[in-house]
Amino acid sequence: MNQPDFLKMVSPFKDKVFRLAKRLLISREEAEDATQELLFKLWKSKEKISDYKNIEAFAMTMTKNYCYDRLKSKQASNLTLVHTNYKEKETPLDKKVEDQDSVNLVHVLIENLPLQQKTIIQLRDIEQYDFDEICKMVAMKPTAVRVALSRARKTIREALIKKHNYGVS
Amino acid sequence: MELANIEKLVEKYLNAETTLHDEKTLRKYFKEGIVPPHLLEYAYLFSYFANTKDETFAKTIELEPKKFKKSTVKWFSIAASIVLLFSIFIGEQAYKRHQAKKQFEQISKGLRLLSLNLKKGEVAVSSLYVYENTEKNTVK
Numbered sequence: 482m483n484q485p486d487f488l489k490m491v492s493p494f495k496d497k498v499f500r501l502a503k504r505l506l507i508s509r510e511e512a513e514d515a516t517q518e519l520l521f522k523l524w525k526s527k528e529k530i531s532d533y534k535n536i537e538a539f540a541m542t543m544t545k546n547y548c549y550d551r552l553k554s555k556q557a558s559n560l561t562l563v564h565t566n567y568k569e570k571e572t573p574l575d576k577k578v579e580d581q582d583s584v585n586l587v588h589v590l591i592e593n594l595p596l597q598q599k600t601i602i603q604l605r606d607i608e609q610y611d612f613d614e615i616c617k618m619v620a621m622k623p624t625a626v627r628v629a630l631s632r633a634r635k636t637i638r639e640a641l642i643k644k645h646n647y648g649v650s
Numbered sequence: 651m652e653l654a655n656i657e658k659l660v661e662k663y664l665n666a667e668t669t670l671h672d673e674k675t676l677r678k679y680f681k682e683g684i685v686p687p688h689l690l691e692y693a694y695l696f697s698y699f700a701n702t703k704d705e706t707f708a709k710t711i712e713l714e715p716k717k718f719k720k721s722t723v724k725w726f727s728i729a730a731s732i733v734l735l736f737s738i739f740i741g742e743q744a745y746k747r748h749q750a751k752k753q754f755e756q757i758s759k760g761l762r763l764l765s766l767n768l769k770k771g772e773v774a775v776s777s778l779y780v781y782e783n784t785e786k787n788t789v790k
Contacts, residue, residue, distance in 0.1 A: 484713055491711070499707035516707050524713045580694070587698035606699050611670055631666035638664065641691035 482527050491520055494537040497608050498544045504603045505548035507592065515551065519544055535614075542618045545600055552596070586644060590637045597621075598633035605630055653686065660692060 482490075498519055503512035523530065523540060533539045591599060597619070604615045616623050659676055662668045668676070680689075680696040 487713070488711060495711070496706045500702065500705055503705070513707070513709055517709065517712065520711050521713060583691075583694040584698045584701065587695055588702075606673075607702050609670055609673070627666040631664060634664050634666065637695065638691055641694060645691065 482531070487524055487527060490536065491523065491540070494540055495520065497537075498540055500607065501541065501544050501600070501603055502548055504591070504599060504607075505545075505596070506551060511551075515544070515547060519547055538614050538617055541604070541610075542620075545618060549596070583641065583644070586641065587637060590640050591633075594633050594636065598629050598636075601626055601629050602633045602637075606634075656689070660689065 495516065499512055499516040502515040502519075503509060506512050506515060519540065522543070523536075530536055530539075591602060594602065600619055601615060604610050604618060605612075610618070612623055612626060615626055619626065621629075656676070656679055659668060659672050662672065663676060676692070677696050677700070680693045681700065685693045
């Protein structure tokens with residue numbers, strides 16, 4: 482496999498790798514570095530890769546593990562960075578701004594979820610993988626995945642409703 | 651799709667029982683339809699999901715950053731060892747020179763002492779000559 486072939490092969494999922502990395506590591510620069518590193522790792526093990534049936538799923542698993550390790554190895558102090566500067570923006574100027582705010586709020590809400598739920602909601606609701614694939618990527622049983630996903634969705638919805646009612650009253 | 655159906659789907663969605671197909675229906679509904687107020691939060695949710703999916707990895711993928719790094723490290727170590735060898739060589743020479751200088755100083759100090767003492771002896775001997783001369787004179 483030469484370089485153009487490899488680039489062609491990774492192009493359908495490199496953005497997914499990047500988005501998952503960004504979801505987990507939060508900072509854009511870190512996510513870019515992680516993506517670069519992961520793609521390079523894939524490239525290095527290109528001989529082995531051809532044995533895998535589903536390279537995309539393999540790459541996503543790798544991404545997840547890599548990011549978990551990164552988070553474990555250094556206490557990510559930038560975790561608080563994003564949502565501390567969020568709360569101040571609660572002045573609804575007009576409907577559009579408010580809508581945009583609520584959409585942004587979803588981002589913060591997902592960020593505050595437990596790591597596992599964050600990963601699963603990213604894989605399911607944003608990347609739209611089916612349950613079998615997600616189970617393999619996060620190494621969890623289907624029921625556990627469903628429970629985590631359901632919890633994540635409910636948490637986000639309740640927080641959104643709370644915010645909305647608060648704005649009305 | 652009618653509202654009743656959507657409500658059912660949304661309920662299933664919260665329990666994580668929807669299929670990918672169901673979720674596609676929901677996504678479409680909340681993107682296009684006029685959303686009733688009690689489902690508004692889902693509109694935010696799904697529009698966030700859609701927005702996020704647009705984000706891409708814009709940087710170019712570099713496939714040999716490590717190789718480059720490795721070779722620079724190698725060259726650095728070679729350069730460092732050369733410098734080390736060279737400085738050891740220079741240091742050795744300087745040490746030798748220093749040692750030789752020290753030896754030379756010691757020897758010349760010794761010689762100076764010797765000559766000083768010899769001079770004393772000479773003075774003493776010359777006074778002896780004076781004595782001898784006067785003795786000869788008086789004897790004559």
